[in-house]
Amino acid sequence: MQHDVIIACDFKSAEDTFRFLDLFKDEERKPFLKIGMELFYAEGPAIVREIKRRGHRIFLDLKLHDIPNTVKKAMAVLSRLDVDMCNVHAAGTIEMMRAAREGLTREDGTRPLLIAVTQLTSTSEERMREELLIDASINDTIVKYAQNTRAAGLDGVVCSPLEAGMVHGACGEEFLTVTPGVRFADGDVADQVRVTTPARAREIGSDLIVVGRPITAAEDPVAAYRRCVAEFVG
């Protein structure tokens, strides 16, 4: 997978999204976009179809986590949207991830990329131990969840860029690392915990970085996007 920057379009409406996307209309590089829960719950499948029609690649970040049968059937519905990538929570177990892959696979055998969230980048090791009662280090947890994801036949994981090298070491170079938790050196971390810069993400081994507020809330979003691309893609 070619290194790229995915912009997290965390907007409340189609109107706000298209106002933002219009800023990029003269960009040579059509940004790869992430549609998450906020926008999808507000606008439904129509927003996915419209953004696809405009020629963007789409990561549909709905993080499914339910019993295997429910996830399989939901994935079968999502497969009709023809997105490029979608995801589940690895905590849903290997059986659930296998069901997700089966549901997503179309009759002709094709499917979008399917990845699994390991531990959210807003979670610290301390909270994981104290609130989630996971009595292992965050690194061991992420490696184990990544190995489970690989065993289920998925294509990669969502993790912090700080963990990308470790995940590749455990699961192979071809196994995708898609990494939110990206901040400029001079930027506000907000609710993220396990963060680093686009340049450092590239050095550590991330394949795709996911960047939201550092671009969407910037005074000049196009300049912020170009800065990410320059640091991460080169």
Ligand SMILES: O=c1ccn([C@@H]2O[C@H](COP(=O)(O)O)[C@@H](O)[C@H]2O)c(=O)[nH]1
């Ligand atoms: O572990 C995870 C999984 C998903 N996300 C999503 O990525 C973006 C990050 O946005 P920022 O504004 O750059 O913090 C957001 O849509 C999250 O839902 C994540 O941050 N961490």
